[in-house]
Amino acid sequence: MWFDILPSFWEGAKITIQLTLFSAVIAFFLAFLAGFGRLSKIKAVRFLAATYVEIFRGTSLFVQLFWIYFALPLFGIMLPKMLAGVLALSLNAGAYGSEIVRSTIISVPKGQTEAAIALNMTPWQRTWLVILPQALVMMLPAFGNLIIEMLKGTALVSLVTLADLTFVATVLNSSIMRPTEIFSVLLVIYFVISLPFTRGIRWIEHRLSAGRY
Amino acid sequence: MSVPLKVIYNEESTKSIGNDLRKVAVQPIVNYSNISKSYGDLQVLRNIDLDIAPGEKVALIGPSGSGKTTLARLLMTLEEPTSGTIEVDGEMLWHQKTNGKLVKANEKHLHKVRGNIGMVFQHFNLFPHMTILRNVMEAPRNVLGLSKEEAMERAVTMLKQVGLANKIDAYPAQLSGGQKQRVAIARALVMRPKVMIFDEPTSALDPELVGEVLEVIKAIAAEGEMAMLLITHEMDFARDVADRILFFDQGRIIEQGSPKRIFNNPESERLQTFLSRFNRH
Numbered sequence: 001m002w003f004d005i006l007p008s009f010w011e012g013a014k015i016t017i018q019l020t021l022f023s024a025v026i027a028f029f030l031a032f033l034a035g036f037g038r039l040s041k042i043k044a045v046r047f048l049a050a051t052y053v054e055i056f057r058g059t060s061l062f063v064q065l066f067w068i069y070f071a072l073p074l075f076g077i078m079l080p081k082m083l084a085g086v087l088a089l090s091l092n093a094g095a096y097g098s099e100i101v102r103s104t105i106i107s108v109p110k111g112q113t114e115a116a117i118a119l120n121m122t123p124w125q126r127t128w129l130v131i132l133p134q135a136l137v138m139m140l141p142a143f144g145n146l147i148i149e150m151l152k153g154t155a156l157v158s159l160v161t162l163a164d165l166t167f168v169a170t171v172l173n174s175s176i177m178r179p180t181e182i183f184s185v186l187l188v189i190y191f192v193i194s195l196p197f198t199r200g201i202r203w204i205e206h207r208l209s210a211g212r213y
Numbered sequence: 214m215s216v217p218l219k220v221i222y223n224e225e226s227t228k229s230i231g232n233d234l235r236k237v238a239v240q241p242i243v244n245y246s247n248i249s250k251s252y253g254d255l256q257v258l259r260n261i262d263l264d265i266a267p268g269e270k271v272a273l274i275g276p277s278g279s280g281k282t283t284l285a286r287l288l289m290t291l292e293e294p295t296s297g298t299i300e301v302d303g304e305m306l307w308h309q310k311t312n313g314k315l316v317k318a319n320e321k322h323l324h325k326v327r328g329n330i331g332m333v334f335q336h337f338n339l340f341p342h343m344t345i346l347r348n349v350m351e352a353p354r355n356v357l358g359l360s361k362e363e364a365m366e367r368a369v370t371m372l373k374q375v376g377l378a379n380k381i382d383a384y385p386a387q388l389s390g391g392q393k394q395r396v397a398i399a400r401a402l403v404m405r406p407k408v409m410i411f412d413e414p415t416s417a418l419d420p421e422l423v424g425e426v427l428e429v430i431k432a433i434a435a436e437g438e439m440a441m442l443l444i445t446h447e448m449d450f451a452r453d454v455a456d457r458i459l460f461f462d463q464g465r466i467i468e469q470g471s472p473k474r475i476f477n478n479p480e481s482e483r484l485q486t487f488l489s490r491f492n493r494h
Contacts, residue, residue: 114291115338115397119352119404120328123320129351133342 005172005182009189012168017193019082019154019164023089024147030094031143035101049098056095062156064088069160085157085164093150100142104135137208144201148194155190165189240303242267242329242407242440243288248297250283250464257283259464261297265408265440272443272451272472275461276487281444284461285410288442289332290323301329302407328356331406335413337393339385339400345372346381349400357404371399375429391422395429402433408440409433415447423447430454448491452476460484 037049056064065088072079079087108131116126158167169186173179241264250258257280265271273281286292288299290306299306308315309322318326340348349368353359359367372378375395385393394414401409411430415423427450434441434454445451451458451472458475460468460483468481479485 109338111334111336111338112340114289115334115340117291117327118289118330118332118334118401120324120356121352122324122356125355129355130340134340137342 005176005178005185008172009165009168009185012163012165013189013193015082015162015164016151016154016166016190019085019089019157019162020147020151020193020197022086023093023150023154026086026090027093027097027146027150028143030090031097031101034094034098035105038098038102039105053095053098056091057099061088061092061153062159064092065156065160081157081160081162084160085154085162089150089153089157092153093146096149097143097146100139100146101135104138104142105131107138108134133208137205140201140205140208144198144205147197147201151194151197152190239266241265241300242269242302243442244300245284245287246298246300248284248287248299249295250280250287250292251295257464258287258294261464261466263459263466265442267407268438268440270434270441270443270454270456272445272455272458273461274445274448274451274458274487275467279461280464281461282412285332285412285442285444288408289330289410290327301326328404329407330410331401331404331408332410332412333394333397333401333414335416337385337390337397337417339393339397341385343384344381345377345383345385345388345396348385348396349403352400353403367403368399371403372396374402374432375399376425389422390418391425394418394426398426398429398433406439408442410442410444412444413446415445448476448488460487462487 034049034052037045038053040046040049065084068079068088069081069084072084112130112134113126116130121129154164155166158164158170161167163171165186169182173182176182243263243265245261245263248258248261248263249256257278261280261284263284273284275281283292287294288301288306294307298308304326305315305318306323306326307318309318310316340351343351346365346368349371350361350364353367354361354364357364369378369381372381375398377392377395377399380388380392380396385396388396398414414430415426418426427447430443431450431454433439441454443451443455453472455472457469458472459466460475460479460481462483468475468479468484475484476488479488
């Protein structure tokens with residue numbers, strides 16, 4: 001029966017969840033950094049942020065991962081598999097996320113900034129008290145998508161032999177040769193892991209927008 | 214001996230001496246000096262000179278696109294003048310002195326001078342993610358640095374004054390347009406500015422809600438000490454509230470005077486034409 005193979009997935013699932021969580025936190029941070037960077041008054045900051053976004057959005061995650069894991073050592077930088085995985089995933093998702101941050105911030109009506117100026121708020125207060133809370137609500141659905149995208153993207157790290165879910169499944173399959181059961185179980189596990197993320201985002205979204213619109 | 218005194222104190226000359234003295238003694242709260250503003254090739258303000266006395270209520274009337282709103286936005290620092298200077302309470306608004314040189318003001322300088330000015334917008338611009346109370350409390354708390362209790366007390370007092378004390382826990386989306394604008398007025402007033410700008414405060418309202426907002430503004434005007442710059446298309450309102458009316462057209466002040474003078478004896482043809490459109494109904 002298929003559930004005899006279930007325990008073998010446990011260690012892999014832990015790696016996949018860890019990868020997703022670490023990468024999500026760093027990606028979130030990078031998204032804000034680059035998103036605000038692209039709206040900066042300073043040209044050099046805008047340029048730097050735009051360069052980062054274009055490079056990581058314009059090349060494939062697969063190649064980025066290989067480059068970090070296999071090419072960086074040539075420059076003397078040898079990263080552990082887990083770190084290489086987290087770095088590739090978060091740099092990639094951070095680039096996409098920065099576009100979410102940037103576009104929602106500029107979509108907050110201009111009158112909001114003007115009202116904040118009329119109340120003599122500092123630029124920091126305008127952003128923090130007025131613009132960001134409104135932008136954040138709009139960001140959430142897109143960020144939810146991004147996290148799910150990233151969770152699924154973690155499957156790629158099996159290619160640098162990090163023992164995540166997909167890696168465990170392929171290894172298991174080559175030893176016991178029961179692909180139908182193994183990959184069906186794999187599908188279901190990914191789906192089950194994604195559920196708390198989608199639900200969690202939905203919950204936060206609901207909390208933040210209660211009674212307002 | 215008594216004859217020369219009589220001459221000096223006859224009614225006409227006393228009046229003129231009084232006026233001159235007032236001009237010298239009282240510094241204007243706002244002074245526009247040779248202000249121009251262009252967007253590319255389009256010049257919206259042409260060499261405007263204007264003084265507003267402390268407590269004075271000045272109404273700006275004129276056709277749309279005549280530069281009234283831009284004049285107000287320059288004062289609120291929402292827009293930068295192309296040339297000329299603005300002073301608020303004796304201090305340069307858009308310029309500052311650094312090493313004896315007049316340079317463009319930085320954010321810190323703007324912050325210092327801007328605190329004298331408040332503004333109510335045509336489209337209210339309430340913060341949709343805050344309750345009514347927080348909308349009014351936020352700036353006293355964070356900008357003036359009041360304690361939470363003080364800020365709340367001030368905010369509640371102000372909301373009572375505009376008749377919305379029962380709505381403090383509501384969100385802006387739950388209010389009518391007239392109520393929203395009254396909250397916006399409370400939010401601006403709570404900062405106790407020396408000059409308050411009302412930029413077409415009733416233009417975005419349904420006709421039946423205009424009255425309640427005008428009443429609130431009239432009541433504030435009656436309190437007296439705050440200067441007001443009112444941009445409005447409500448001529449009866451301007452007549453009731455304003456000490457002085459300025460008629461704007463094509464970026465210039467065409468004519469100005471007391472409400473009585475402006476409405477009863479308009480001199481320029483353009484003002485006559487403009488007013489005739491309102492008198493028809």
